[in-house]
Amino acid sequence: MRKYTFFLLIISSFMLFSCGKxxxxxxxxxxxxxxKLVLENFNAGTPIALGEKSLDEDGKFRFNVPALDTTEIYNLVLDSSRIIxxxxxxxxxxxxxxxxxxxGKNYAVSGSxxxxLLQEAEMRLATTRAELKKLRKQYTEAKNDDEREQISKSFDTKLSEHYEYLRHFVFDNAPSLVSYLALFQKIDAETFVFNDLNDDKYVRAVAQRMKTExxxxxxxxxxxxxxxxRTVQKQNARIAQMVEVAKNSFPDLNLKNAEGxxxxxxxxxxxxxLLWFGVLNEASKNHLLPIYTKYHNRGLxxxxxxxxxxxQVWRQAVEDLNTPWINVRDNGLASKIYNxxxxxxxxxxxxxxxxEGKDLFNAYLPEKLEKLL
Structure with missing residues (x-):
């Protein structure tokens, strides 16, 4: 019994020591x-400072991070600006x-x-950015259209090469946090590498793997x-395209009036x-009634x-205001179809x-109607 108790004490001590690593x-x-060097927990985009070091001449630093239960993203921030x-x-x-x-631009990392892997992707991005910056400068200094065309082709090639690299990188490393961070790489302050509407498939692939694992x-x-x-962005682009195509054939709507x-x-x-999107009230009635009165008999x-x-509020407004035009209520799609x-x-x-026209207000609306009718 004493041997068994002693054995349990050894195991418990070992577990306590291991958990404290x-x-x-x-x-x-x-x-x-x-x-000043600060260590932050990235904390899903809301960084939390964990420690701070003032560096001296030798530049050495050491942070002891409390025991982790899972993989985390950390930032090393130098002088509140540059990040590794x-x-x-x-x-x-x-x-x-x-x-x-x-x-943050050139560093060596080991032990992780x-x-x-993340450093590899970041260094590849830094190299691509530098090459694109050089090509932009060459373009502004080009002497003729042939030179500019050749530089433009080189620019597109560099973008495509990095895109292909990152695409494989994301798939090869999903669903790790390295893959997650790679999804948000930017060529410049405004432009994601995965900037195309169809690039949502990479986000979806990582999300599905992460959801499973x-x-x-x-x-x-x-x-x-x-x-x-990205899904909403893609839908809006499709709708905008539909509306653009609809310049020759506008999309039909079949919406219910107050009587159903x-x-x-x-x-x-x-x-x-005059297709009008808004809220029926005294103000909208007072705005549209003169237009209806003037142009209805001319074909509007x-x-x-x-x-x-x-x-219910809409139905009551239709009854109380008794406007002469067609009143229907959006089914949740009409405003999206017309962007x-x-x-x-x-x-x-x-x-x-x-x-024939879009978003015409004030004097522009009757001016357009006068030309048409």
Whole structure:
């Protein structure tokens, strides 16, 4: 019994010691005397400072990170501006060697496989950016169109090469956090490498793998949010394309009026239709009634798509205001089909199929109607 108890004590002590093991991040930043180095937990995009070091002449630093339960992303931030990003697994001892002048751009990392992978991707991006910057300069200094065309081709080739590299990098390393970070690489301050509308497939692939293998990762909701953003962006682009095509054939709408009867936009009995997106109230009635009164007998009809989220309030407004035009309520798709981003919005439609005007207000609307009617 005593031997058994002694054995349990040894096992318990071993487990306690193992659980207490820390991750170490250390290294040297040359020529960084008096600089401040901060270690942050990236914390799914909301960094939390974990420690701070004031560097002296030798530039050495060491951070002892409390025991980790899972892989985390950390930032080493020099003088509140330059960053080295690390992907850290529990109990790793990571070593960094760099210089103040090249901090975040050129550095050596060891002791962390995923941090080394991330460095590879970051260095590849830095090289591509430098090459593109050089090509931009050459383009501005080019003496003729032939030179500019050749430089443009070289520019596109460099972009394509990095895109292909990053595409394979993401798939090869999914669903690791290295792959997650690679999804958000930018060629410049405004432009993602994965900037095409169809690049949502890379975000989706990483999100699906992460959902299967790391369902509790704090980065999964961020990926899903990014995927939703890209999905909406893609839908809006398709709708905008539909509207552009619709200059020769505008999309039909079949929306219900207050009596529940469907009213087709294309079957309106008029020469021209003023398609109006807004909220029916006294102000909109006072604005549109003079237009309707003046132009209705000349061939104009108003098709008012109401965007009031409260159906009962809309029905009451239709009854109380008793407007003479066609009043229908958006089914959640009409404003998207016509790419409406703010209210009010309008289109002037010729019943044979063309769009004659968009978002005409104040004097511009009657001026356009005078020309048409």
């Amino acid at each position: 820390k991750t170490i991040i250390e290294g040297v930043v040359s020529n960084a005397d008096s600089s 990003r690390l992907v850290v697994k529990p109990e790793e001892k990571i070593s960094i060697k760099t210089d103040k002048k090249t901090f 496989e995923e941090s080394e 790391y369902p509790n990762s704090p980065y999964l909701p961020l990926l899903i949010k990014e995927l939703d953003r 009867k469907e009213r087709s936009l294309k079957n309106v009995n008029a020469k021209y239709v 009809e108003i098709y008012f798509v109401d965007e009031n989220p409260n159906e 409406v981003n703010k209210l009010p919005a309008n289109y002037i439609l010729e019943v044979e199929g063309t769009i």
